[in-house]
Amino acid sequence: MTSEITLFVNPTAGRGRGAHAAQPAASALRDAGFSVRTVLGADADDALLRVRAAVCAGTGAVIAVGGDGMASLALQAVAGTTTPLGVVAVGTGNDFARALGLPVRDPAAAGRLAARALKEGRIRDIDLGRAGGRWFGSVLASGFDSRVNDRGNRMVRGGRFKYDLAILAELAAFKPIPYRIRLDGGAVREVEATLIAVGNGPSYGGGMRICADAVMDDGLFDVTVVGDCGRATLLKVFPQVYRGMHLGHPKVTVHRVSSIELAAPGVTAYADGEPLGALPLTATSVPGAVRVLCPGK
Template structure:
């Protein structure tokens, strides 16, 4: 019987010190090592675009692939989803980023990456891994198609995300809170045009719009506490006009679920949304910048693609 073939892609900047060849060492290739029935094809690179290109080439291998496994944070998970969503090939996730918010929503363990990849590869080798069909977020921005799994962030939370990406010395949520403190001083409210599920466009004055498939952003800040990754819907979170003090307390309140009581915060479930984004407003998806501060006004279309991704679920206690 031929060995199962797994493409194992590692974010160039992730892993928390875990060597990039960890999967190869564990698998040892066909006929050797600890996982002799599993052929692991390691894909790594010096940049994300290069990594994507190499992963695409391996996924196009004539022998096919039994799974794509990605190690990294939400941006890496989004890259993996973009490669295999809708193809039937399952995606395995080994969380090794700062936030790991999609992994939280999916109930994937976020312990040491070395433990995570060993658990993942062992489950794939033995056939003990389950598969869960989850929703994918599809975006069109300035004529370019994108895929996300956890969130699309427009406005203040995108500004905080950008600043958090610069504060690489701080861990997890602490980085996000520090970015919040730094960003709130110069932020001004925004005016959007919003159409939900094909309805009329309405004017929305807001500090931010967040479109979520998962429930949290920023390393566990549950801004959409009722969002579920396999319910065929997205959750729109709109934060209306707040004072700077209100903005400053928004995410700390969300960490304990109290933001839902604020009159300025509203929630709406939907399948698709069109947003008229003003000039200069940031748009982020799964922690990665899609639109910078120097760009013109544009239209953003977002829709849910129900059950489009087969997610590997290693067995064992959470």
Template sequence: MTRPPRRLLVAVNPAASFGRNRAVGPAVVERLTREGFEVAMLREANFELLRREAESAFAQGTDGLIVVGGDGIVSLGVNLVAQTGVPLGMVATGTGNDFARGLGLPHDDPAAAIEALVAAVGRPPHAIDAGVIRPGELRTWFANVVSTGFDAVVNERSNRMSRPRGASRYTIALVRELATFRPRTYTLTIDGVPRTQRAMLVSVANNSSFGGGMQIVPHADLTDGLLDVFIVHPLSRAGLIAVFPKVFAGRHTDHPAVEFVPARHVRIEADDIVAYADGERIGPLPIEVEIVPGAVSIFR
């Protein structure tokens, strides 16, 4: 019989949703404490300080890590718990919350998310897949999507914008990048098979969505032991504008310029492209991406 976790770390992103949900972290701690858990809250002035504090506290041992925020802090959590067996839980308070969406957790109601978490920590955790990225000797884990094309360029612009404060910031950045973006030439090696082609974007998905609910791979499964390579072949500006609204609802899958390739290992090479994973900047291509089945234990 699985012993319920008793000691929990709660890491709170101070900048999630531009600070609009600052009260949620203390509410999570108070609720878990009432349930009888020993809880330590980590909340720093900025994300880099939080990362360092979380790494230090995690290394001292815990029965579970709870993250409060959006997909940025999910990235922090996944990189701490992957292959350790320590379960990860979340209360979604960010602008995108794609990880919560993929898990079927509340993603737009913090109070409901807290109650879902309390119920989940009383049950045995579930195992889900995670991807690992290797640019050179470095290694980064991801739960959702790696972006290496038009979507990554949009992410670069979105991260430089201070307004608007919400999911629409990504959409506005997308519209602005449409004016100048051109297809890139990629060299892909998918499960050992090389191919060179022009494309608007190449993304590698573990989860179904990114960018606050854009269903780029509606059929993605967090437990199938596979990645899904999402390729958009060259399109005119008008064609790209026509496709992107369909992505939000997952209605782009039969478009002739769209291709999905299941894979376990992918190498991506292209000039002048910076990769992003779960909204976090990874660095310039080339990168190698691999799925690790069951790498992350989840309170769900």
């Protein structure tokens, strides 16, 4: 393994924490004897081209500095290769890092952990989801939650409260969504649902454990289907998501599958918080798709 490490940095992550986080993370890696090369990029497409070039050139690891969006972008470069991925989580959600047991908003500790993992071979093979030509590590969202994202992304006012405002607006307009789903190539099922979440990992949205029991190396998705709740039921169930307690509600079912076909009118899918495209789509679990730097046992 080469001693040159690629630091993949989002300078705008976490309201500017990305740029500041790169320095202590890089110092921790250099103190451990690694050479560090930083990749920024003019935009996401340019950054991805640059980090893919680093992977092709044989970098020893890619360390993504930022939030879930940056980790997801890095996955597009390292998935299916032998190059391990580390994460310095300084975004607003950090669900991918949390699922791996990595430090959150502590870039020096995350840098030290990455250095130790590289020196001691603490590398774990985990699954990824594949949908619409894109890899995802945490959750593919569709339905009420993705419509909240759609509305929030369209809003030009509201600041950091715009997604709270979007939730209220979507609740006021909410109607159950008619889905057509196919699990593991079986028969097509027609279901009325509030949302359907496809979990490679357990959480999204900064700790909302929508697929709370998902395991990242079992070769299966946890598909959480929240049925045709009314507004009152949805308001009661939704706060329980942060502890995973919603899974016991009679309107909630979970399926463990290796693939799912999803179709519904007027619904956009989001994967790792990033827009993936309109349904229909097929998501497939790919076992051992990426190598990640992880804490020791």
